[in-house]
Amino acid sequence: MKKNKTIGIDYSLTSPAICVCRGSFKFDNCKIYYLTNVKKYEGDYCNGKINGRLHLPYTSEQQRHDQISEWALSVIGTTIGNIFIEGYSFGSKGLVFNLAENMGTLKHKLYKLNKRFDSIVPGQVKKHATGKGNADKLKMYEQFVQDTKIDLMKEFDQSKLNNPVTDVVDAYYVAKAGYARL
Numbered sequence: 001m002k003k004n005k006t007i008g009i010d011y012s013l014t015s016p017a018i019c020v021c022r023g024s025f026k027f028d029n030c031k032i033y034y035l036t037n038v039k040k041y042e043g044d045y046c047n048g049k050i051n052g053r054l055h056l057p058y059t060s061e062q063q064r065h066d067q068i069s070e071w072a073l074s075v076i077g078t079t080i081g082n083i084f085i086e087g088y089s090f091g092s093k094g095l096v097f098n099l100a101e102n103m104g105t106l107k108h109k110l111y112k113l114n115k116r117f118d119s120i121v122p123g124q125v126k127k128h129a130t131g132k133g134n135a136d137k138l139k140m141y142e143q144f145v146q147d148t149k150i151d152l153m154k155e156f157d158q159s160k161l162n163n164p165v166t167d168v169v170d171a172y173y174v175a176k177a178g179y180a181r182l
Contacts, residue, residue, distance in 0.1 A: 005081035008175025015163040017171035025179040027148040065105040083117035084178030128177040
């Protein structure tokens, strides 16, 4: 496979994020997109390299899944790329069935569009990023700052590490781990 376009997806119900890298893998070649429910995080960050949009209102879980997957497809676009999706975390709690249905909606739409994708388990993403498969969100963030020299908490005016910063970091490293597989 060519490494012309690598896409890393950290897919969720509340704050999905997608990293699109064109060419060799480095932050300067990436653009990262995410959805949020927090008005404060809507807009462009890092000179337009990171773009956040608000979730659309929904009246059912099916509509919610459809809207999130349509947003993801609009980010992925029509060009051929190498798509990598972070797999399920076996430690997930809460609405795991909703999460699975949401992911299934995206995967089904990718299938219908003949877009191939691979899943990468979270431990592999973490190991590729930090050297440890059990790295926590803070370690992932610290590695991102070290690798990119960008302090996203400062950029997003966060005093505590939270969404969408953690999702941006995860999407970046899903794409990077996928790129390394090519």
